[in-house]
Amino acid sequence: MISYDESTQVFHLANAAVSYLIHVLPTGNLEHVYYGPRLHQVPPLAQLTNRQWLNWTMHQDIDxxxxxxxxxxxxxxxxxxxxxxxxALAVSRAGQPLVLQLQYQGYTTSVPADWGGLPHPRQAEEALTIQLRDADMGVAVDLTYLLYADSPVIARSYRVRNLGTTPLTLDRALSSSIDLAESQLRLLSLQGSGMAEFQPHWQSLSRGTVRVASVKGDSSCDQNPFVALAPATTTETTGRVFGQNLMYSGNFETFAQTDPYAVTRVATGINHDTFSWALAPDASFQTPVALLARSDAGLIGLSQAFSDYYRLHVMPPRFVKGPRPVLANTWEAFYMDINEQRVIDFGRDAFSLGCNLVVIDDGWFTRRHRDDAGLGDWVIDREKFPHGLRAVSDALHELGGQMGIWIEPESINPNSDLYRAHPEWVATDLKRPHSITRTQYLLDMANPAVIDDLTTKLLAVLADANADYVKWDMNRNLTEPYSHYLAAQGKMGEFYHRYMLGVYELYRRLQAAYPDVLFESCASGGDRWDAGMLYYAPQGWLSDNTDAYSRQLIQSGASYAYPPFAFGAHVSAVPNAQTGRTSPLRSRIATAMFGTFGYELDLAKLDGDAREQIKQANAWFKAHAELLRTGHFNRLGLAGEAALYAWETVAPDASAAVIGIFKPLNQIDFAYHRLRLVGLDPAAQYDCTLFGQTVTISGEVLMQVGLDLTPLNTDGTYRSDFVGEVGELVRR
Known part of the structure; x- marks a missing residue:
């Protein structure tokens, strides 16, 4: 529901969960009044605002x-x-900063049709666009809010238009800024590095500014766009929390600034350090969409709000409903040593164990025996695949499965026909000192000719392959950026954003041609894992680190902001290729089940017991896939001091649940530990299958007393390091 009270000049955006109030001031400016639990009656503004003027503050005298x-x-x-x-917004003309006085002009309630080539929430139920103008400066802003009846999440963005007769420059255009009327808060951000992504980091706010950002050309594994703010008393399941995320995959900045008057400003958008945008007369610029969320049910409530929102309103609808395939990837099985017969044999083996999809990873195109050649050409290697990818696809489909391929369209090797023909398409000035990694550069995705060339090549590959799945990788960051295309127009300040618009446009073209192909995003693992990518790829490879223990930490951290059913998670061989660690197969399986689930190893090398475990695991996962996809995921705390991790996914109607318990290190003096579950029906009886036994326990006991975990130390099956177990609850 969106309403406007003419007498008080207050906009009220509301649904069953939240209210959001905006006041049009006598100055014509917009005042943020309230964002919190649903208000059924809007109280007098004096009860919601504090505009006490202090004699040392700067002010204007109006009436x-x-x-x-x-x-x-x-x-x-x-x-x-x-x-x-x-x-949030800074504009200049001819190098002179403009002091804007944006005045309220009116509003509309129609959903915008043009999002500037950016990802956005789908099929919004209600929209409000507030029209602001500064006629003297020739600047117009249309500030848009989107709301759904089923979610506490509010989407925000705006469009800036040049109403003047001379060009403008946008020096800063953050998507959202909200002033919270409190200051004693802690900020949660997700930080990390390659192969150690999504590590939760808490810090207390004090007067001043805390910033998380990326200038790497993507949303980065160092700092993710998501943040949450909460009082120190907030827990996983209790207390209020505010969250913010950005539907954008490029350079971003998010900050929390606490002022002297106990107000905390939280904002997010394109990083202004690497952004400048020229607006010709009558031209406009659309900011990415920011997502605001809140919860009074602790951090879990916030995580579930975001997860449900992505599933229902962001991800491609075609892949939201119904199961996704259990896949087997060739990468850690064979790396680039692949060929037609090897892939077909691999698929026959994988399908016999219950997998549905075989992915041909890196190595299927010409000169791709190492990582120093071939990127950019996308020509099928006829020595490895003499009959093309279609022959492999046909064979795998005849065996009852599906086939997918790996691509890295944004990258180019110097040893490629494309580089020799178009060195000016490289996204750096090759005449200047520059960086290179993995013997590759990035292409200038801001150049429409590059997008056209990639479109032609990749559509031809997909036509030949008849693929069911595409893994889109990106394995380096943007350094020493330069675009011959933009430099010729004097628009290098637009490069980073136009690069991302090019990526989104290529996604759009490929998916328009092949709407039934499942895309998975990847960027050396989690270097570009964000809400913007979820619009195109409903699952993403979370990390190149496939070690089970490392993945438990990574997946737990990522779950604060993103839905686990979108986490690309595979069972790999041991010793693990990244850490050298050896974890039991059941632990690797249990960890990967709380994700998309698949395999990254040579199945033919497994013994009979391991193959039987995998066969049973695949059947079990498929039987519980709907619950894991639509249920509410919980990070569980433990009663007692133990280095244990536990996850729970509960059906929306509390009829069933899946539990994962992980013990990194065995303990001689394992104490009396119990795991308290959440989200169950306290009056119901549940058949609980865990640790090889099935017992009946009431929902009340499971939540108030908890599950007994002593089998982790007394049962010989679990008396080792890095063990994991998955179980289920079914309501009687």
Missing amino acids: GEHWSNERLRQELPTAFGNDFREP
Whole structure:
């Protein structure tokens, strides 16, 4: 429900869960009033705002009243006025900064049709666009909010238009800024590095600014766009929490700034350090979509709100409903030593064990015996695949399975026909000192000719392959960026954003031609794992680290912001290729089941017991796939001190649950530990199958007393390091 009260000039965005209030001030500016639990009656503004003027603050005198933006909680703060906090929007003309006075003009409730080539929520139920203008400066802003009846998440973005007769420059255009009326908060961010992504990091806010950002050309594994803010008393299951994320995959910045008056400004958008955008007269610019969420049910409530939102309103609808395939990938099985017969034999073996999809990873195109050649050409290697990829695809389909392929369209090797023909398409100035890694560069995805060339080549590959799945990889960051195409137009400040628009456009073209092909995103693992990618790829490879213990940490951290059923997670061989660690097969299986589930090893090398475990695991996963995809995921705490990790996915109607328990290190003096579950029906009886036994326990006991975990130390099956177990609950 979206309403506007003419008498109070207050907009009220509301559904069953939340209310969001915006006030049009006498100055014409927008004041943020409230974002919290649903208000059924809007109280007088005096009960929701504090505009007390202080004699040392900067202000304007309007109709005998003092108005100070420094003290206002603003909806769209601009630069160079009398608000000394960080702005969301900064505009200049001919090098001179503009002091904007954006005035309210009116509003519409139609959903925008043009999102500027950016990912966005699908089929919004309600929309509000507030129209702001500064006629003197020739700047217009249309500020849009999207709302669904079933979600506490509110989407925000805006479009800036040049109404003048001379060009404008956008120096900063953050998607969202919200001023929270509290300051005693802690900020959660997801930080890390390659093969150690999504490590939760908490820090207390004090007066000043805390920033997380990326300038690597992608959303990065170092710092993710997601943040959450909560009081110190908030736990996984109790207390209030505010969350924010950005539907964008390029350079970003997110900050929390606490002012002297106990207000915390939280903002997110394109990183202004690497952004400058020229707006010709009558031209416009669309910011990426920011997602705001809140919960009074702790961090789990926030995680579930975001997860449900991505599943219902962001991901491609074709892949939201119904099971996804259990896949077997050739990479850690054979690396680039692949050929037609080897892949067919691999598929026959995988399908016999219950897998549904074989993915031909890197190595299927010409000169690709090592990673120093072939990227950019995308010509099938006829020595490895004499009958093309279609012959392999046909064989795998005849065996009852599916086939997928790996691509890395943004990259180019110097040893490629494309590089020799178009060195100017490389996204750096090759005449200057520059970096290279993995013997590859990135292509200038800001250049439409590059997108056209890749479209032609990849559509031809997909036509030949008849693929059911595509893994889209990207294995280096942007360094020493340069675009011959943009430099010729004097628009190098637009490079990073136009690069991402090119990536999105290539995704759009391929998916328009092949709407039934499942795409999985990848960027050296989790270097570009964000809400923007989920719009195109409903699953993403979370990390190149496939070690079970490492993945438990990575998947737990990522679950704060993203849905586990979208995590690319595979069972790999041991000793693990990344860590050298040896984990039991049942632990590797249990860890990967809380993801998309698949395999990254040579199945033919497994003994009979391992093959039987895999066969049973595949059948079990398929039987529980719907629950794992649509259920509510919980990170569980333990009663007692133990180095244990536990996950639980509960059906929306509490009729069933899947539990995962992981013990990194065996303990001689394992204490009396119990695992308290959440989200069950306290009045119901559940058949609980765990540790090889089935017992009947009430939902009340499972949540208040918990599951007995002593078998982890008394049963010989589990008396080792890095063990894991998966179990289930079924309501009687």
